[in-house]
Amino acid sequence: MDLQLPSSDQVMDAAQATLCDTFQRDFLCCRRVGSLLWKELEHQLTLQPSFALSILQKTINHPACQKYPPSLQYRRLFLSELIKKHERTGAEPLDDLYSALAEVLNSEDTAVCYKSYCLPTGDLVTLSENVAIISEGTTGLVTWEAALFLAEWAIENNDIFNNRTILELGSGVGLTGLVICKSCSPKKYTFSDCHQKVLQQLTENIRRNGFLLSEEPSVTRENPKTVLSVTELDWESATEQQLLNLDADVVIASDVVYDPEIVTSFSKVLKKLFHYTRAGTNLQVFVASTIRNPETYRLFQTTLDDTGLRWQVLPDQKRNIFAYDKNCTVQILKLTLKV
Template sequence: MEQSERSRASDSRRADRKDVLRDFQVSFFAMSRLVSFPWSFLEKDLEGNTSSALLSDILQQTCRHSLCRKFPPSVRYRKLFLSELIRRQEAAGCDPLDALYDSLAEVVGAGDPTECFKSYLLPGGEPVSLLESVSLISEGTTGLVTWDAALHLAEWALDHRHTFTGRTVLELGSGSGLTGIVICRSCGPRRYVFSDGHPRVLQALRDNVRRNGLSERSSAEVIVEEMDWTTATEDQIGRIGADVVIAADVVYDPAVVEGLVEVLSRILRSSSPEVFVCSAIRNPETYAGFKRLLEAAGVAHQVVSGAVSPVFPYSRDVRMETLKLFT
């Protein structure tokens, strides 16, 4: 009996260790805030022995992983991450890990460009790697970074793959492309149209779509198209012929909400697709104004209920809401 209990405890420790390593890896490549990492498990491991084995494994799954060589997070972020690992190692008094200091030396003094890679790992471990701006606002747009609602909508899509399978999907305000790339890679749409209205965002979007090899990995026809909500024509909307329309984090500025409602209204009148708009509700007044404009345009809405299965790291403190629109 004692042997069986020891075996189960050992299996549990191995499972915990595997989960912790994945948590470190997922958080590192998405450049999550350092406070969100599972430091307590590392601290407990370092307190219990003088070995740096877990630190070595964390390093191999992050800064020394092949994905980091191909699509590295920002230099500044890697410096902060490695410095935190070293700080915790030295505080515990365990055997020094030379590879940690070697990795830090590689990034000390390196320039830090205005763009960096973020990689978001799918449930099977495959990465969606995007070149994003290091600033939330750059070149006059917020579309060069991935926002929380895009990650939330991607998780919802993974839980509702049938909504997209074999269908034509139009995404409004695609930004860096996270949600659409996840859907194309995992949900089997027949055709996917990424769209945005900002020239710099469109170029970055095209690059990210190519970077993730959608034409090679997906049977879907993939298009990146310019769409200005205030000038989109009936011909453009009709030509796309969407069965499903999605948008994430597009209700953030009162100045653009009116144009958004206008294009949504025209899309709904054109072919009655399923329409889903996901928002992180940071400004309740702006969001309430969006709902009032929908009602004034004759567009009804209902809140899509139910939790999503967590896949990607992002702050879950902000309230998320997905609306289904219809006429």
């Protein structure tokens, strides 16, 4: 039987489709403009200058961008670069590109932007995030690398979360939890934080992604039986009864030990959770951290030891689902109680 090899046009179409999907994924989550695959795009534009319109359709004109746009500055930088790449081909100008840029330049800037993260299912998690890294006196209004890393790991290890009761400490704007709720079918998921502005934005993000917050099952296509809740939880003052009421089987956290002042209170509340949950010694605890300051990270590990908790570093996940800086060092620790 003769094998029919794909034609050059088919190969080019496949390459363009893959490039479009990559640009869409990276653009919607606001990956740094300079990190996008511009060289690959330039190559495709030399073959077909009008391919720039396909990129425009997958990014600026994508329904998610139209409804929940990335920051004004990000869209402006992106369109400027796209137009520059097209102009280098020497082809006739594309009116749609310049119309899109004019619309962005005439838009009003805001302190809040949206980022949409593509899941393997094709679904999106859309978050309202602050443009500034630190705002309202907290870093909890943006998504950090460890949250994306932990979300990827959760998708790969969804059996840990399936039909379980999950407590997330320091949920921030909700990326990890929403990915788990859409991808891993937990029975119950409790988001927690201690900052009022974070809790408010977190609640809005949960509703924005089609979930309800109530004791009744939230009615969504993906997870019709998952119960979601948001609670204020101060690690310093958390009581035995409060932790018992959370009734967690699995506890997770990401990027919460960046400050030495937080390390002690966080380690203590983890120890309390082992003692004050019905799961007890069967409780599973996973903490993801971006190692920005090795001294702070070593302090965290030492404090865990002193608190009576064992830790082990888990192997990295194999899949790269989300766009973020893969050069940063992120580790996930699995914690158990010393006996």
